[in-house]
Amino acid sequence: MxxxxxxxxxxxxxxxxxxxxxxxxxxxxxxxxxxxxxxxxxxxxxxxxxxxxxxxxxxxxxxxxxxxxxxxxxxxxxxxxxxxxxxxxxxxxxxxxxxxxxxxxxxxxxxxxxxxxxxxxxxxxxxxxxxxxxxxxxxxxxxxxxxxxxxxxxxxxxxxxxxxxxxxxxxxxxxxxxxxxxxxxxxxxxxxxxxxxxxxxxxxxxxxxxxxxxxxxxxxxxxxxxxxxPYPRAIAGTLVKVSYASDALTVTWRNKPGVTGPTEIWFPVAPEVTSTDPGGTWRTHWDAARHVLSVWADPGTASHTVTVKP
The missing domain is CATH 3.20.20.80 (Glycosidases)
Incomplete structure (x- = not known):
């Protein structure tokens, strides 16, 4: 310096x-x-x-x-x-x-x-x-x-x-x-x-x-x-909060008009989805080649929270 x-x-x-x-x-x-x-x-x-x-x-x-x-x-x-x-x-x-x-x-x-x-x-x-x-x-x-x-x-x-x-x-x-x-x-x-x-x-x-x-x-x-x-590499809406503790990643986001596609989360190993929107519908897909978990959340729910861990 x-x-x-x-x-x-x-x-x-x-x-x-x-x-x-x-x-x-x-x-x-x-x-x-x-x-x-x-x-x-x-x-x-x-x-x-x-x-x-x-x-x-x-x-x-x-x-x-x-x-x-x-x-x-x-x-x-x-x-x-x-x-x-x-x-x-x-x-x-x-x-x-x-x-x-x-x-x-x-x-x-x-x-x-x-x-x-x-x-x-x-x-x-x-x-x-x-x-x-x-x-x-x-x-x-x-x-x-x-x-x-x-x-x-x-x-x-x-x-x-x-x-x-x-x-x-x-x-x-x-x-x-x-x-x-x-x-x-x-x-x-x-x-x-x-x-x-x-x-x-x-x-x-x-x-x-x-x-x-x-x-x-x-x-x-x-x-x-x-x-x-792990980290969220793409958010299908507006990011509200992201936190990482005890090997678990929690991501919260809100819907945004005109935004389509899944929220994508990078994970070093195949993760387990431990919690998502209660009462909502959602699906996930793990791409092992890219280490990316895609999460499609219920478009009828205004905000979403997903927690994933190894």
Whole structure:
């Protein structure tokens, strides 16, 4: 992290963002690069979207001096360029890394999506609380400090997504070795946070190694077991709540007009449906090849709850 404060690194970022007033062409080249990438992958079914920059850093401009007046218009220019060649794929935008990664508020401004049919912009903040990122543990006093950052992140990032009128995605999380104190607890807590917020996530897996899902011998680490847990991959309506405890996943959703098809739940092994809507009709299908349980709920019932376990 301290690498960012080296004079050469600061100057490089200042030149990129044109904080110096000497290099407006750098952002122009960056925007042209994204247009080129979007043109190449616009029709590729394996591509969902584009994350415009990993953990933006403003050089000598930070927080309100960077995110609003500098980062937001750069993002807007890139989105405009992408939409000239790709009108369908999603665009993921990250707030600056310093601060929001630890739960601080973001001053990122609204990015308008010129595509027809509604915007496809996603707010994709990362989560690296300082006690874990720098201290490498989740116990004692450090755990108390990190839990405070959990609370800040849960308050400030969803608030930013509502302000910007975008869905939210936990764009990156991880960073602990499996032998670090509290590694399992930290992983379980951020997974529960994602469930509580109803958002997806991407794990930073530095493989092979103790912070990845495989170690130096190719064997599964602690995180392989923790991360391979069930989740709802598609909801036939509006998600209300998702929770995971004692190897059982419970999902609640409401019907939504015009939505057809089943709710799909990924499970690592063939699951057992232990409860569904009382009095309603429903059916399920297990696809062993995709590890997906499909649940067709009673359309005559307004809301649905299903619990599945191994």
């Amino acid at each position: 301290l690498t960012y404060l080296q004079p050469a690194v600061l100057r490089a970022y200042d030149n990129f963002w044109n904080n110096t007033g000497k290099h407006p062409e750098l952002v122009q080249h960056y925007t042209a690069m994204w247009k080129h990438v979007a043109r190449r992958f616009a029709d590729d079914p394996a591509v969902l979207g584009y994350d415009l920059m990993n953990e933006p850093f403003g050089g000598t401009k930070q927080f309100g001096f960077f995110e609003g007046p500098v980062l937001t218009p750069v993002y807007q220019g890139i989105v405009n360029a992408i939409r000239e060649v790709d009108g369908d794929n999603w665009v993921f935008v990250e707030p600056q890394a310093l601060g929001p990664n630890e739960g601080a508020e973001t001053s990122l401004g609204t990015i308008n999506d010129p595509r027809p049919g509604g915007p496809r912009i996603v707010l994709a903040p990362h989560f690296y609380p300082g006690g874990v990122d720098l201290g490498g543990s989740y116990d004692g006093v450090t755990k108390m400090l990190v839990q405070a950052q959990f609370a800040l992140w849960k308050r400030n990032m969803p608030a930013a997504a509502r302000r910007l009128d975008t869905p939210m995605w936990l764009g990156e999380v991880g960073g602990m070795g499996q032998d670090a104190p509290g590694a399992a607890g930290f992983t379980g807590d951020w997974l529960s946070m994602a469930d509580e917020l109803g958002i997806g996530w991407a794990y930073w897996s530095n493989d092979p190694g103790s912070s990845g899902i495989t170690d130096g011998n190719g064997q599964p680490t602690l995180f392989a077991g923790l991360l391979a847990r």
